Each structure stands twice: as structure tokens, then as C-alpha cells.
Amino acid sequence: MNILHIDSSILGVNSVTRPLSALAVQRLVAENPGANVEHLDVGANPIGHLTGQQFAERGKTVDPVLEQFKAADVVVIGSPMYNWTISSQLKAWIDRVAVAGETFAYTAHGPKGLAGGKRIIVVTGRGSSMLDARYDGYDHQEPYLRTVFRFLGVDDVTFVHAQGLALSADARPAIVAKAKAEIEGLIPSPPPLAA
Numbered sequence: 411m412n413i414l415h416i417d418s419s420i421l422g423v424n425s426v427t428r429p430l431s432a433l434a435v436q437r438l439v440a441e442n443p444g445a446n447v448e449h450l451d452v453g454a455n456p457i458g459h460l461t462g463q464q465f466a467e468r469g470k471t472v473d474p475v476l477e478q479f480k481a482a483d484v485v486v487i488g489s490p491m492y493n494w495t496i497s498s499q500l501k502a503w504i505d506r507v508a509v510a511g512e513t514f515a516y517t518a519h520g521p522k523g524l525a526g527g528k529r530i531i532v533v534t535g536r537g538s539s540m541l542d543a544r545y546d547g548y549d550h551q552e553p554y555l556r557t558v559f560r561f562l563g564v565d566d567v568t569f570v571h572a573q574g575l576a577l578s579a580d581a582r583p584a585i586v587a588k589a590k591a592e593i594e595g596l597i598p599s600p601p602p603l604a605a
């Protein structure tokens with residue numbers, strides 16, 4: 411099993427999504443011993459925006475970022491909400507993996523996703539809580555990512571939110587603990603080996 415672990419926070423060790431995405435990967439590995447894990451931290455090491463030259467050369471050169479996504483069975487994404495959507499670093503990654511003829515195709519019957527069969531788990535971090543009615547219509551993160559992955563043919567997409575983090579320092583540990591518990595519920599630990 412190939413696990414692709416993506417982080418996209420600019421906040422380094424202070425990132426909320428980074429330890430949560432790591433927990434999800436740790437649980438997946440416990441469930442699937444021997445899984446191959448590749449970690450792509452586009453927050454710490456941005457991959458750069460897609461350039462006109464790279465776009466023009468598509469099909470003639472191999473893009474390791476695209477190949478890595480295609481080879482993944484499970485993709486775990488740490489996605490901070492910045493200005494009501496994903497970080498621009500994560501958007502740069504999406505621009506590299508949404509490739510006509512590789513992960514989607516336009517057919518006589520409309521667009522067709524070619525990257526199906528993967529499981530995608532997205533862990534978000536948000537200063538505000540999108541459950542608060544005052545933020546109705548502000549969330550361009552989950553709907554956007556769902557659209558992108560649906561377009562690429564991936565139906566199995568799960569979100570875990572750590573949200574409302576900026577509201578009070580006191581509430582923060584409980585918000586993170588709730589997200590951790592959700593991840594643990596999503597990816598159960600294998601039972602201990604019999605003695």
C-alpha cells in the first residue's frame with residue numbers, strides 16, 4: 411500500500427494540522443504494516459506554481475509530483491484554512507496533479523476522472539468554526555477540495571476538522587483532542603497480537 415502524506419501549513423512546529431495528519435498516517439501504518447509512506451511538505455518546501463513552460467511540456471516530461479499522486483492508494487492531507495480556502499502551497503500541488511489525460515479526461519460524454527480507487531483523508535485547521543452560522547458561505551476549503559477530487563474520480567474523501575481554534579486559547583486543546591478522536595475512530599488500531 412502506498413500512502414502519500416501531504417502537509418501544507420506555513421506554521422512549522424506551531425501547525426495544528428501537521429501533528430493531526432501525522433497521527434492519521436501513523437494509524438494507517440499500524441493498520442497496514444509494510445505500507446510505503448512518502449511525505450510531501452509543501453508548506454516547508456513549496457513545490458512552486460505551475461509555470462507556462464511546465465504546462466507546455468506536459469506529456470513530454472515526467473512530473474514526479476504527478477506520478478507520486480497517481481501511485482498513492484491513500485492520500486492524507488493536512489490543510490490549513492487560509493483566507494477561507496486552502497493554502498496557496500496546496501493549490502500549487504493540485505495544479506500539478508490535475509492533468510488532462512493523466513488524472514482526468516474530457517470525453518464525448520463529458521469529463522471523466524481517471525484517479526479513482528484512492529482513499530483521501532483531509533485534516534483541516536481553522537481559526538473560525540464553519541459550524542457557526544455567521545460563516546455561512548465562507549467555507550471555500552472543503553467544497554473546493556471535494557470538487558477537485560470528485561473531478562479526478564475520487565469518491566472516498568473524508569474530512570476531519572479542527573476548527574474554532576482562534577476563538578479562545580482555552581478551547582484549543584479540546585478542539586484538537588476532538589479531531590484526534592475522530593481520526594482514531596476513522597482509522598481503528600489493529601487488535602493487539604495474541605500472546
Ligand SMILES: Cc1cc2nc3c(=O)[nH]c(=O)nc-3n(C[C@H](O)[C@H](O)[C@H](O)COP(=O)(O)O)c2cc1C
Pocket residue numbers: 419420421424425426427428489490491492493494495534535536537538539575576
Ligand atoms: C495567513 C493565514 C490566514 C488565515 N485565514 C483564516 C481564515 O480565512 N479563516 C479561518 O477560520 N482561519 C484562518 N486562519 C487561521 C488558521 O486556519 C489556523 O491558524 C489553523 O491552525 C491553520 O492550520 P495550521 O496550524 O496547520 O497552519 C488563517 C491563518 C493564517 C496564518
